Amino acid sequence: MEAKASQDVLENIAGILFDKDGTLLLYDESWGPVNREAARIAAAGDADLEPQLLFAAGMDPVSGHTRADSLFAAGNAAEIAEGLVAAGSPLAVGELTQLLDELFVRATEFSVAVTDLAALFASLKARGFKIGIASSDNEQSIRQTAIRFGIIDMVDFIAGYDSGHGVKPEPGMILGFCQATGLQPSQVAMVGDNNHDMHMGAAAGAGLKVAVLTGTGSRETLSAASDICLDDITGLLSLFPQKLAV
Structure with missing residues (x-):
């Protein structure tokens, strides 16, 4: 794990917005x-x-x-x-x-999931996190994926390129997530496998930009724009080990 985020920043995170392909799914x-x-x-x-x-x-x-x-x-x-x-x-x-x-x-x-998504999302929800999915895919495809892997009822927000929030790397999907959940951008961790995700996080003022290596990006291509680089999304459980007050 490579980190450029303070403990205060980590403790302030209350929502996690996931990219889909290369992040939740092996690319x-x-x-x-x-x-x-x-x-x-x-x-x-x-x-x-x-x-x-x-x-x-x-x-x-x-x-x-x-x-x-x-x-x-x-x-x-x-x-x-x-x-x-x-x-x-x-x-x-x-x-x-x-x-x-x-x-x-x-x-x-x-689609092939990176891990047991239902178990991961249940653990994150138990710690008090709001969860969203923001993808360059269409919204119907995202919803079908969430249904297939048993996570649809744990997702607070879904946005595709056709959902009306703009496209990556514009900030609209993150701002839409904030509007849906009542969070501020500084409370959101954007998790993705390419620089479109990291740049969207920066444009929206996201509190944390987390890169993962299960997609097309590498530590070399993602290091400049991300705050933390994880092997995969299961590393979030170690990154956010404490249950939040909800």
């Missing part, structure tokens, strides 16, 4: 096949175009590795569609955005 295991399918859809039958589209959106077509802070790693469906069209997809951006959103909802069925 490569959950999204590698989905990204390949996204490129196949965007290529519209041109198999030779698929590797070009994968690379343009941030995924090495051979190794399957996705670059940190690339379109696939951090973009929403509309942004990914724009990038794929710019890279040669013959589809219209609006049509491709809709197809990608539909794909991403279906993909929740194959």
